Amino acid sequence: MNEVLITADRVIIGPADQVIDDGSVLVDDGVITAVGTAAELDTSVDVSVSRLRCPGATILPGMIDCHVHLAFDAGPDPISAVAHADPGELAAAMADRAEQMLAAGVTTVRDLGDRDALTVPLRASIESGTAAGPRILAATAPLTSRGGHCGFLGGEVTTDDDIRAQIARNAAAGADLIKVMASGGSLTPSGPRMWEPQFAPRQLRLMVDEAARYGLGVAAHAHGTDAIAHCVAAGVRTIEHCSWRTADGTVYDPEITRRMVENDIAVCRCVSGDWRGFLDKLGPERAEAMAGHIRKMREADVRFIAGTDAGVPGARFGDYVGMLEFFASLDFTLAEILDMATTNSAHALGLTDTGVLAPGMRADLIVIDGNPLTELDALRRIQHVFTAGRLVIK
Ligand SMILES: [Zn+2]
Structure with a gap:
């Protein structure tokens, strides 16, 4: 045809x-x-x-999903599943997940952390038409601290030389962007806490500069308010999660938000299609705080982009519309939500x-x-x- x-x-x-x-x-x-x-x-x-x-x-x-993990199975223990999977079986499972996303109307995904750069050959098969799936932008192994969030994906770095070497490895493997775990995360309870920075501001700047040498932008996982501030100052392209956590709760900072808007740094406020279950677990007080931060960022004109974190526990592939419904529950207009899913995400990903x-x-x-x-x-x-x-x- x-x-x-x-x-x-x-x-x-x-x-x-x-x-x-x-x-x-x-x-x-x-x-x-x-x-x-x-x-x-x-x-x-x-x-x-x-x-x-x-x-x-x-x-x-x-539609565009700016935050997926094709290597994760969305089951209760994706870490063991990905660590123990046979590479051939894992590649086949990833192809199947990509196909599920396409069937849901998602024609572009940004994969923010895989194993052995397995998204790169899948990206090639989809490009050539031998596999069905969305266009893939691949981050390959996320940079993280020693023992830090998602270190099992192979991107642990400590020194400046480690940072340069890992970015060079990812670029050589065919990465479209660099992902950094700027704070701890819930998948890795043995690492830093979710609010704790994993890198010094100087190291984040080094990552942004080094990635730029290969023509790559940086997406930063940042739950903590300090980590968010450091990432904005370093000049990353997108902030993932952006949940404003501190040691005792959450602290929203309008000044950091203002700088985000000024520098056109987008926020991927990932939620899965099962966000109602997630809010139940958070409890009414924390859920209301989370909603309040999103409303404040919206009032400040933050560019929100759409991401499901598909692959992490409970975040099924292909439940993209469920994620969009979360924003409708916060009174985003349907036009705003469609823009989040399409034009705004394309812009933030640098896709013209x-x-x-x-x-x-x-x-x-x-x-x-x-x-x-x-x-x-x-x-x-x-x-x-x-x-x-x-x-x-x-
Ligand atoms: Zn993620």
């Missing part, structure tokens, strides 16, 4: 306030070549071009060829039954998924 003209009740070209009613998108050889009203494109496009008519449906940019539907862009798009600007659940009713112009679902 090469050229196809897709028509639906509406086309959300992106950002989500840009809508064409009774619209069409023309796709040719992996690229969008025209976007307009159905009336004008139906007459201007040659009758020999195949038509895909989708009454009642919406065409929108493919996806996230909106316009001539010259990669044909990463989905067709869903219904209107996601009035009903988020419509995003679960996937009719078709195109990735780089290939019709991969239906």
